[in-house]
Amino acid sequence: MATIEILGVPHAYELTAPTSCPHALVFIHGWLNSRGYWQPVISRLSVDLQCLSYDLRGFGESSSQAKLDFNRAETDLNLNSTDPSVVSSPFDFLYSPSAYAQDLAVLLEQLNISSVWLIGHSLGGTIALWTAAQLPDCVQGVICINAGGGIYLKEAFEQFRSAGQKFLQVRPRWLSQVPLIDLLFTRASVARPLERVWARQRVIDFLVADPEASLGTLLESTTEEEVNRLPQLVSQLKQPVYFLAGADDKVMEPKYVRHLASFHPLFQYLGDNVIEIPDCGHLAMLEQPDTVAHHIRSLVTGNRE
Numbered sequence: 001m002a003t004i005e006i007l008g009v010p011h012a013y014e015l016t017a018p019t020s021c022p023h024a025l026v027f028i029h030g031w032l033n034s035r036g037y038w039q040p041v042i043s044r045l046s047v048d049l050q051c052l053s054y055d056l057r058g059f060g061e062s063s064s065q066a067k068l069d070f071n072r073a074e075t076d077l078n079l080n081s082t083d084p085s086v087v088s089s090p091f092d093f094l095y096s097p098s099a100y101a102q103d104l105a106v107l108l109e110q111l112n113i114s115s116v117w118l119i120g121h122s123l124g125g126t127i128a129l130w131t132a133a134q135l136p137d138c139v140q141g142v143i144c145i146n147a148g149g150g151i152y153l154k155e156a157f158e159q160f161r162s163a164g165q166k167f168l169q170v171r172p173r174w175l176s177q178v179p180l181i182d183l184l185f186t187r188a189s190v191a192r193p194l195e196r197v198w199a200r201q202r203v204i205d206f207l208v209a210d211p212e213a214s215l216g217t218l219l220e221s222t223t224e225e226e227v228n229r230l231p232q233l234v235s236q237l238k239q240p241v242y243f244l245a246g247a248d249d250k251v252m253e254p255k256y257v258r259h260l261a262s263f264h265p266l267f268q269y270l271g272d273n274v275i276e277i278p279d280c281g282h283l284a285m286l287e288q289p290d291t292v293a294h295h296i297r298s299l300v301t302g303n304r305e
Helices: 035-045 070-079 097-110 123-134 154-169 173-177 181-187 196-208 211-220 224-236 254-261 289-302
Strands: 002-006 009-015 024-028 051-054 116-121 139-145 241-246 274-277
Touching: 002 097, 009 035, 009 097, 024 035, 024 097, 024 123, 035 051, 035 196, 035 289, 097 123, 116 123, 116 289, 123 139, 123 224, 123 241, 139 289, 154 211, 154 224, 173 196, 181 196, 224 254, 241 254, 241 289, 254 274, 274 289
Parallel strands: 024 051, 024 116, 116 139, 139 241, 241 274
Antiparallel strands: 002 009, 009 051
């Protein structure tokens, strides 16, 4: 593991060796996860594709930002390529997908990586889409995994936000010492039970995630404005965008993945850009690493200029 400072915040990351491929793969994890979940896929790809994984601010081994940095807020306003009329306060940016996209933009600049494909899981998929919009010359394409949406259902989202807040309130440190607690995490949100090593990692990431970042990302990524903005964002991207959906994903059902994908020109004019993975839940990179790695390699190498 290496550490790099992004806008004053230390971030943990791992970067494999360069290869003959001109594009690096950048892996962005989801809510309450960490970079390690990508390792099964990266181990299958890093022989011929350079891979960068990192912990989002406030998750895994990356620090959080407890206080507002007004220089950061000013940077947000200057770099954000979306309609400035939606800006109401610098505080709105701290844990939004757009703010995390700007973290990634700085990371790529500091590592001198100028051409990438972004692979984002769940919330990480949304961050990848925002980054593609902000860095059109650098980002060659996006692959969203277990990510979709773009339909705001008021009652459903209010229930989801309420449940998420309650979930975050029950995180005593001694939870990790409860016998067999990891067994609960082997089955949560997946089609088939995970190996216990990954269940234990899920427990750890759940407990160590910064409270402010955990709640902030939950609330800021699920506002009506943010959800309704996603289809417009996807429709305006010039890069290819693909979606891998778990056929048995109950968190982000394939119909919602397909809905968001339908706003991209690839869906409408050049063929379906959604790949559904059978017998797969919400953690495709752990449940089906061979299949996920195969599709990533095919999509990236198939789009080389």
